Every structure is written in structure tokens, then in C-alpha cells.
Amino acid sequence: MGRRAPDRQVAIVGAATSRFGELFDQSYDDLVATAARGALADAGIGARDVGAAWLGTAFPDAGVYRGRSGMDLAAPLGLFDVPITRVSNYCATGGDAARAAQASLLSGECDVALVVGVEKLRDRPPRESIVGMMVETGDPLLQKGFTAAGTFAVTASRHMAVHGLTREDLARVSVKNHAHGAKNPMAHHRKPVTIEQVLASPMVADPLTVMDSCPTTDGAAAVVMVRAEDARRFEAPVFVRGLGLSVSTGWDLPFFDGSHDLLSFRATRVAAERAYAEAGIDSPLEQIDLAEVHDCFSIVELVTYEDLGLCPAGGSAALLRSGATAHGGKLPVNVSGGLLSCGHPVGATGVRMVCEVTLHLRGRAGDRQVPGARLGLTHNIGGPGAVAVVIVLGKDAA
Amino acid sequence: MSFLSILGCGAALPARRLGARAVAGPDEDVLTLAAEAAAGALEGSTADVLFLATTTSPFAERSSATWLARILGHGGRSFDVGGSLRAGTRALALAGELVAAGSARSALVVAADTRTPPPGADHEAGFGDGAVALRIGPPDPAALATLDRPQVIDDATAGFFRHAKDPYVRRGDPRLAQLQGGGAALAALRKALEGAGPVARLIAAAPDARSCIELAKSAGLDPRRALVDAVSPKAGHTGAGHALLLLAGALEALAPGEKAALVSWGDGADGWLVERGGAKATGCVARAIGRQIQLDYARYLALRGIAPRDGAEPEPWGSAALVERDLGALLRLEGRRCARCGAVATLRLPTCTTCREPTERVPHRLSRTGKVFAVTREHFYPSEEPPTTMAVVDLDGGGRLTLQQADAAGDRPLAIGDAVELVLRRLHCSGDLSGYFWKCRTIHG
Incomplete structure (x- = not known):
């Protein structure tokens, strides 16, 4: 495990998401088509150019029973006769789908890979x-x-x-991310909140x-990936500089x-170690320009600061209070609004994060652009802190 | 003539109270109450034979006694005794005969009931839920108590009854019941006292307080001085186990060497002569009475399933096969310890997750006590009594379990570092043992 060589890199050449929210007017298929077609159009190619595809849906049985296999990506796009695999790895589903695409591209199995993450949860009430x-x-x-x-919550305890x-420290995560989300037209929640409102909201x-909790949300996100050597043919590619995935404990x-110890998620530490090594990162707080990290619950963002090495163990609240992770700070975290604002259509989330960082590295994030961003990170932690994926994306190839 | 001795005793009363009635919560039934009482009576020992006496078995067909045996890890014979409020003492008599005949060296007699009176009935206020367990062996003056062979009158006396398809216990003509039942009780008592010398204390498990007083008076005793009953005023009449629960409670009140008569009512009566032995009382009845959560009548009707519910709540999936194969050991708190690194595993994984090797694992008895390592209260988990407190518990002596807090509504909120004890409860109605699991609660007393 070491620095990833330039000829062993892949690039994002197309990225798009659907709106995120309670999309009662859209079906699973609609979401797939919106994100996939958007990403293909962004790359300037069509579905027929796709050599292989991955469909990330974590919980078909909590949604509309779609996403159990690649056929649920094939049908909405008419994308037949190519290999499509359904990926499911809890909240690391989207990132794991990107990892599979990377492996396929680098093995030469395909030249153009499509990764779609989608979850249609809100056809049911959240409790169901x-x-x-x-x-x-x-x-x-x-x-x-x-x-x-x-x-x-037991980790918070x-x-x-x-x-x-x-x-109050927990509430500050929510306040920061909702302030960010107010500037993201695709987010589920687009209203800033105060500490008092977070504290006064019903206990979960x-x-x-x-x-402190992400809502139940529908959404999809998609990226088109090619080998770095082929990326020059596309406009504004973004390079996958490092990618680590780790399963570090079990469900129970x-x-x-x-x-x-219920203080740290080892999976994040192991995944980050690999991604950092591949990307040549030894001082993440100094080197990384923006990060999209898993904030399904406020506590998880704080634990993740520590696990990603942005601060020492127990130092996350101080880092948050310093403003370093807010927009305009040293390392803005979740400028999209995070899961707390965007919602968490589980299979889509990791891909959405890649789309978000890609926007910033391309300088196209509008109101919420992190100025001069050259290196970004995405992170997901799934299950009870069991499976994590960390992806480092660069404006430049290594 | 000495018949049997009581070697250990345990009691379980639901914490919930409707007035003075102890009423089972939504996660309690005959089996959970019986398991709690039985664990107290066994205290880690075993018995050759197991009896479970109840009129409210979770099943009409299927042996609750064998289920209890499975939970306790009891490998010997097991018998169900039912059909009568006297089932508890009938089971004790049968168990005594087996021990006396040398067919068993020891026996565990468990009696439990969760009888439901019709809402609004006159007799509603007197009913309680609860369980008692007595471990018995041959006569031994050093035991908790020694009992003579009972004097038994089996007769179809009037009193409470429940038809097979009726959820509610009905009352026959009360005056006739007092006459017939009281007559049988007095006859059994007189026979039990024959040749016993002076006996000043009376343990009377009559269906109502008045019958107890009348029995004492008829026997020439002053009711106020003679009657020993720590349970009825605090929990109600606890059904098939009532006489044995009163007996267990009396062990905490009688002095060593003191004698008492025990009378059990229902379909006749039986009378026992009891002599308190030298062993120190366990205090199990006082402890069981100690926990109390007051309910109002509307909550009672809802928890008892009498009032209609808002809608169907989600129910966990269950599988008898899965529990039998992978989790049955946990019902008996059988963990495993890695022979190489010593790590205690509560789950039966094929690999030691500390060594990360498929090392040899040896049996490790998990403790029923532990400390809270982390905790939360779940406000949105479907429950009859939200919130559901979830505690990550590190057991004394190794092993971790994550458990709901039992009876959380009447207890203080759990905090990190709190000492807790495990108690078996029913998590859902899967129709098999896969519905039963452990919860935890603060340790009282």
C-alpha cells in the first residue's frame, strides 16, 4: 500500500444528482434516469458508450423493493447487454460502487463506467x-x-x-450543516437552524x-468514470487520487x-489510512480543501473528525467550535449541507458526495463554492461504525 | 411427619401496580415471571425434576414446563400442573412424593399466574400477577423450612372459574364459595394440625381477606396475631402460586423453630404443617415487592391488551430454528471463552474476534449482573411504553450484551457506570422461544 501511480488512476468525467427530498412525484426509475442521464450528458456521452455499470441501493426492502439487482438500472436506461452489478454495503454502498468501477476500469474490463446510487425510501412513512x-x-x-x-447515540453517550x-456541541454540527444546506438547491432541507431550535426539537x-438526525429522503446520484489516461478527452476531469474501504467490525x-470502546470507528481510520497513503496525504487538515463526511447524526461528524486525523481523540468539539470546518474555515466540511440537510438516500449518498466535491474541484459550485479547491475528500461510515469508505479527489492527477 | 424441606426460594412480582394489584407488563408472562423466580430459587444449583404450576400458561397445548426447563438449562423431567388455584401446592405435594419415594433427590416447584378479571368486576381489585419457586429436598432441619405431608381435600367447590374460550376469570356465587371453600379449608387445616402441638401462625391463601379471617377464627386463632401474609396487601391474590408465595414470604417472618399452618384454597383445599428451619431467609419476597410502578386504569387496560389499540405495530421477525441454533445458549447465559486469549464471547461466532483465529472456545457462564458502559433512550422504537432505554452492558466476569431496560418507566434513567441485573422478558410474540430475551434493570436493595 503506497502512493497510487498516475497510470493506476481513474477520473470522474461526468457527475449529476437528482433533487433530494420527499419526492412523491418520482419513482425509483425516474430517480435512476435523472441522475444517470445527467451524468452521461455532463460527460458528453450516451448510454450506449457505457461499458459496465454499478447500481448502489442499500435497502430495497425498506423502500420499494427496487434495486435488488443490476436489472433495475438497465430497464430505466434501456442499458442492456452490458455487465451491471448491484452493490450493497450499508452507507458505504455508493463509495463501494465507485471502488468496483475503479477496479473494472483498471483491469481493462471496461473503458467507460457508470456508477449510480439511488434509494427510494419515502414512498413509506419514515417509521415504516x-x-x-x-x-x-x-x-x-x-x-x-x-x-x-x-x-x-450510545457513542455520543x-x-x-x-x-x-x-x-450544544452536537447541535453546532447541525447548525453548521443546515447553514451550508441553505445554499444547496438540491438539498432536502434548505433552512438555517439555531442551536436553540436543535435543542428544542423532539428527542429521537x-x-x-x-x-441531529438526517431525514428520510429519496434521491439519486451518478458519476461517469474513465481511466486517467483517457480523461483528457473529457472536459474538467476530476481524479480519484486515493480510495480506501474497510470493514472493521460486524453488525452486532x-x-x-x-x-x-464506542468512541471511534476503526473502519474510518483504516479506510483513511489507505486513501491517504495512495494520495500522499500526511497532514489532512493542511492538505485537503473540502470534505464531505458522513453526518447521518451530528455525533458521527464529530467522531469522523477524529478518525480522519483532523484533530486528536476528544478534540472534535474544539475543532468544530474553532470554525475550521465551516464554510470559509480551514477545511470546510459538508458545504453541501451534509446528510443532515441533503437527507440520506443511503445508496445515493456516497455518490452524491463525489458529485459535490467534483463540483467544487471544477469551480462550479456557485454560491457555496470553496474558493480554489484542489483536493477534496468524501467519507461514509456504515452499519454500527463497521464499514467505511474514504475517497480523495484531486483537480489534478498525481 | 416430616415430608420435605425447602432448600431455596425465589419470587417474582411485576413492578407495575394498579392500586395494590401487581400486574404484568407487556413484556411479562407466566414464563418470564417463572424464570425469574426459578433463578432465585436455584442460585446456580440444579434440581432433578421441575414442576410448573399455572392456570394461565401461554399455551393451551404445549408444555410451558419444558420451555421453562429449556430456559433454565434443566435437563431432567418436567411436569405441568394446572387447572386449579391449588395447582401450586398440588405440584409441591407431587414433588414431595417423588423426593420421598427416592425418585428424585431434589425438585424445583415453580408456580406463576397472570389471571385477568373482567374489567369493572367486583373481584377485579383483588387479583395480582406473580411467581414463586421453591427448591425442595428430603427433610433437613438446617433448611429454610420443613413441611409435613399435606392433608388434601379434592372437591368441586364453588369459586373462581374460567371457561376455555373466555379471557376473564369469573366468580361463582360468593356466599356458596365461602361456605364450601371455607369448609374444605377448615377441614384440611384441622387435619394438618392434629397432633402438632401449639401452632400460633396461619398462612392462608384464601381467595379473599374475609375468608382468611373466618378460617383463623374457626380454628380458634386471633386473626390479627395469627395470619402471616406479606403478599396479598402489596400484590393481590397471585393465583396458582399464591399459597407458595405466602409461604416464601412467611419464611422471612417466622423465627427458627416456629411452626405455622399453610392452607391452600381452590377445588377443595390442602393443609400443611410448616416448621421454620435454621437457614437464613433470602428476602426474595420483600425484594420482589419493593419494585413498584403505579399505573392508572386506562394504562392498565392498554397494557393488558383489553383496550383497543390505535393500529398494528411492527413486530420483529422470529425464528425458532435460528434461536435454537445460534441464540439458545444466550437464553441460558452460556457464553464462551477463547482457550487461547481468554476473550469472552457472548455471540457464537465461528472465529474468536479478538484472536481473529478459529481457536478453541470453552464454555463460560455469563454473569447475570454487569455495569452500563453506554446508554441511550429510543423515543421512536415502537413500544407500549416509550421511550425504550437501550444499555450496552459489560457483564461482571466478561462478555457484553446490549439490552433494553426492563420496567424503565418506574426506574431511574440508567447512566453509564450503573450496576444492573439481567431479567428475562418477552420481546415479541413470535409463538416460540425466539420471542424471549434478556433485559436489564437497576439492582434494588
């Missing part, structure tokens, strides 16, 4: 979607009583006990409130194996 999945499926006994919020994290899983183990 992800919450319903946690209640009704999975092991009949283990973790019963948890929703996704609770599995991260540890940070409060060990590092003195406060309820102590200490996390509704406004954090809660049934006492070796887990």
Missing part, C-alpha cells in the same frame, strides 16, 4: 422505512430496541462521559434530537463484544 427495517427484520433478539439513531462532549435517541459486535 428504516425504523421498520430495524424493528421487523434482522436478528429476532439482538439489538431489538435500537433504531439507527440509538446505535450512534461515551463521548459525553469520556471527552466532556456537550449537547438521547442525546440526539430530530435535528460493537454491542456484544467488549473490545469496542
Whole structure:
């Protein structure tokens, strides 16, 4: 594991997302088509140019039972007779789909890869979607009583006990990201919020409130990827400088194996180590210009600061309070609004983050542009801190 | 003539109270109450034979006793005794006969009930839910108590009854019931006291307080001095286990060497002569009474499933096969320890996740107590009593479990570092053992 050589790189040459929100007027197929066609048009190619494709949908059974196989990408696009694989890896689904595309491109299996992440959750009320999945499926006994919020809230309880994290620190994550999201026309929530509003919003899983939690959202995102050597033929390519994915524990183990400290997500640390090594990053806070990190719940963004090496263990609240991670700070985090504003259509989220960073590296992010961005990072953590993906994207090839 | 001795006892009462009635919560039933009481009576020991006495088995067909045996890890014979409020003492008599005959060295007699009176009925206020377990063996003066062989009158006396398809326990003519039941009780009591010398204490499991007083008076005893009953005023009449629960409670009140008569009512009566032995009382009944969550009547009707619900709540999927194969051990708190690194595993994974090798794992008995490592309260998890407190618990002696807090509504919120004990509850109604799992609660007393 070392620096990724230029001839072993791939590039993003087309990127697009659907709107994110409660899209009652759009079907799963509509979302797929909107994102995929947008990305293809952005790359200046058509569906017939695609050599292989990946469809990231994490939870078909919590949604509309679509996305169980590649055929749910083929049909909406009429993209037949090419290999398509459905990818599912919890919240790292989108990033893992990009990893599969990278491997295929570098192996020479295909020359143009299409990655689409999509989740259609809001055809059901939120309680019957992800919450319903946690209640009704999975092991009949283990973790019963948890929703996704609770599995991260216990980590918040540890940070409060060990590092003195406060309820207000958590709220500040939400305030920052909602302020960012107000400038993102594609986001689910587009209103700034105050600390008082976050604190006053209904409790979901102590200490996390509704406004510490991402909403239940529909959305899709897509990217077109080619080998770096072919990227010159496209306008404004963005290079995948490093990509690490790690599965570092199991679904039940954090809660049934006492070796887990519930302070840190090892998967993020391992994935970041690989991505950083490939991209030649040794001082992320200094080198990276913007980051889209997983903030499904406010606590997760803070833990991620520490796991990505932006601050020492227990230093995340101080880093947040310093303003370094707000727009205009040293390393703006989640200038899209993050999952807290954009929502979290699970399979789409990782791809959406790549689209967001691509916009900034191309200098096309409009009101929310991070000036002069040359190097960006995306991060997702899935399951109970079990699977993580970190992608480093550059305006330039290595 | 000495018949059997009580070697250990355990009691379980639901924490929820409607007035003085102990009423089972939505996660409690005969099996969870029986399991809690049985664990207290066994205290890590075993018994050759198991009896479960109840009139409210979760099943009309299927042996709750064998389920209890599975939960307890009891490998011997197991018997269900039911059909009567006297099922508890009938089971004790049968168990005693097996021990006396040398067919069993020891027996565990568990009795539990969750009887529901018709809403609004006159007798509603007197009913309670609860369980008791007695571990018995041959006569031993050093035991908790020694009992003579009972005097039994089996007769179709009037009283409470429940038809097969009726969820509610009905009451027959109360005056006739007092006459017939009281008559049988007095006859059984008199026979039990024959040749016993002076006996000043009476443990009377009558269906109502008045019958207890009348029985004492008829036997020539002053009711105020003679009657020993720590349970009825605090929990109600607890059904098939009531006589044995009163007996367990009396062990905490009687002095060593003190004698008492025990009378059990229902379809006749039986009378026992009890002599308190030298062993120290466990205090199990006082502890069980100690936990209390007051309900109002509307909450009671909702929790009991009497009031109609708003809508169907999601129910977890269950699988008997999966639980039998992968999680059955957890019902008995059987963990495993890595023979190489010593790490304790609660889940039965094919690899030691500490060594990361498929090392040999040896059995490791998981503790029923531990400390809260992390905690949250889930406000949106579907529950009859939100929020659901989820605690990551590191068990004393190794192993981690993540569990709901039992009876959280009446307990203080769990905090990191709190000592907790495990208690078996029903998580969902899957129709098999896959619905039962552990919860945790703060340790009282």
C-alpha cells in the first residue's frame, strides 16, 4: 500500500444528482434516469458508450423493493447487454460502487463506467422505512430496541462521559450543516437552524434530537468514470487520487463484544489510512480543501473528525467550535449541507458526495463554492461504525 | 411427619401496580415471571425434576414446563400442573412424593399466574400477577423450612372459574364459595394440625381477606396475631402460586423453630404443617415487592391488551430454528471463552474476534449482573411504553450484551457506570422461544 501511480488512476468525467427530498412525484426509475442521464450528458456521452455499470441501493426492502439487482438500472436506461452489478454495503454502498468501477476500469474490463446510487425510501412513512427495517427484520433478539439513531447515540453517550462532549456541541454540527444546506438547491432541507431550535426539537435517541438526525429522503446520484489516461478527452476531469474501504467490525459486535470502546470507528481510520497513503496525504487538515463526511447524526461528524486525523481523540468539539470546518474555515466540511440537510438516500449518498466535491474541484459550485479547491475528500461510515469508505479527489492527477 | 424441606426460594412480582394489584407488563408472562423466580430459587444449583404450576400458561397445548426447563438449562423431567388455584401446592405435594419415594433427590416447584378479571368486576381489585419457586429436598432441619405431608381435600367447590374460550376469570356465587371453600379449608387445616402441638401462625391463601379471617377464627386463632401474609396487601391474590408465595414470604417472618399452618384454597383445599428451619431467609419476597410502578386504569387496560389499540405495530421477525441454533445458549447465559486469549464471547461466532483465529472456545457462564458502559433512550422504537432505554452492558466476569431496560418507566434513567441485573422478558410474540430475551434493570436493595 503506497502512493497510487498516475497510470493506476481513474477520473470522474461526468457527475449529476437528482433533487433530494420527499419526492412523491418520482419513482425509483425516474430517480435512476435523472441522475444517470445527467451524468452521461455532463460527460458528453450516451448510454450506449457505457461499458459496465454499478447500481448502489442499500435497502430495497425498506423502500420499494427496487434495486435488488443490476436489472433495475438497465430497464430505466434501456442499458442492456452490458455487465451491471448491484452493490450493497450499508452507507458505504455508493463509495463501494465507485471502488468496483475503479477496479473494472483498471483491469481493462471496461473503458467507460457508470456508477449510480439511488434509494427510494419515502414512498413509506419514515417509521415504516428504516425504523421498520430495524424493528421487523434482522436478528429476532439482538439489538431489538435500537433504531439507527440509538446505535450512534450510545457513542455520543461515551463521548459525553469520556471527552466532556456537550449537547450544544452536537447541535453546532447541525447548525453548521443546515447553514451550508441553505445554499444547496438540491438539498432536502434548505433552512438555517439555531442551536436553540436543535435543542428544542423532539428527542429521537438521547442525546440526539430530530435535528441531529438526517431525514428520510429519496434521491439519486451518478458519476461517469474513465481511466486517467483517457480523461483528457473529457472536459474538467476530476481524479480519484486515493480510495480506501474497510470493514472493521460486524453488525452486532460493537454491542456484544467488549473490545469496542464506542468512541471511534476503526473502519474510518483504516479506510483513511489507505486513501491517504495512495494520495500522499500526511497532514489532512493542511492538505485537503473540502470534505464531505458522513453526518447521518451530528455525533458521527464529530467522531469522523477524529478518525480522519483532523484533530486528536476528544478534540472534535474544539475543532468544530474553532470554525475550521465551516464554510470559509480551514477545511470546510459538508458545504453541501451534509446528510443532515441533503437527507440520506443511503445508496445515493456516497455518490452524491463525489458529485459535490467534483463540483467544487471544477469551480462550479456557485454560491457555496470553496474558493480554489484542489483536493477534496468524501467519507461514509456504515452499519454500527463497521464499514467505511474514504475517497480523495484531486483537480489534478498525481 | 416430616415430608420435605425447602432448600431455596425465589419470587417474582411485576413492578407495575394498579392500586395494590401487581400486574404484568407487556413484556411479562407466566414464563418470564417463572424464570425469574426459578433463578432465585436455584442460585446456580440444579434440581432433578421441575414442576410448573399455572392456570394461565401461554399455551393451551404445549408444555410451558419444558420451555421453562429449556430456559433454565434443566435437563431432567418436567411436569405441568394446572387447572386449579391449588395447582401450586398440588405440584409441591407431587414433588414431595417423588423426593420421598427416592425418585428424585431434589425438585424445583415453580408456580406463576397472570389471571385477568373482567374489567369493572367486583373481584377485579383483588387479583395480582406473580411467581414463586421453591427448591425442595428430603427433610433437613438446617433448611429454610420443613413441611409435613399435606392433608388434601379434592372437591368441586364453588369459586373462581374460567371457561376455555373466555379471557376473564369469573366468580361463582360468593356466599356458596365461602361456605364450601371455607369448609374444605377448615377441614384440611384441622387435619394438618392434629397432633402438632401449639401452632400460633396461619398462612392462608384464601381467595379473599374475609375468608382468611373466618378460617383463623374457626380454628380458634386471633386473626390479627395469627395470619402471616406479606403478599396479598402489596400484590393481590397471585393465583396458582399464591399459597407458595405466602409461604416464601412467611419464611422471612417466622423465627427458627416456629411452626405455622399453610392452607391452600381452590377445588377443595390442602393443609400443611410448616416448621421454620435454621437457614437464613433470602428476602426474595420483600425484594420482589419493593419494585413498584403505579399505573392508572386506562394504562392498565392498554397494557393488558383489553383496550383497543390505535393500529398494528411492527413486530420483529422470529425464528425458532435460528434461536435454537445460534441464540439458545444466550437464553441460558452460556457464553464462551477463547482457550487461547481468554476473550469472552457472548455471540457464537465461528472465529474468536479478538484472536481473529478459529481457536478453541470453552464454555463460560455469563454473569447475570454487569455495569452500563453506554446508554441511550429510543423515543421512536415502537413500544407500549416509550421511550425504550437501550444499555450496552459489560457483564461482571466478561462478555457484553446490549439490552433494553426492563420496567424503565418506574426506574431511574440508567447512566453509564450503573450496576444492573439481567431479567428475562418477552420481546415479541413470535409463538416460540425466539420471542424471549434478556433485559436489564437497576439492582434494588
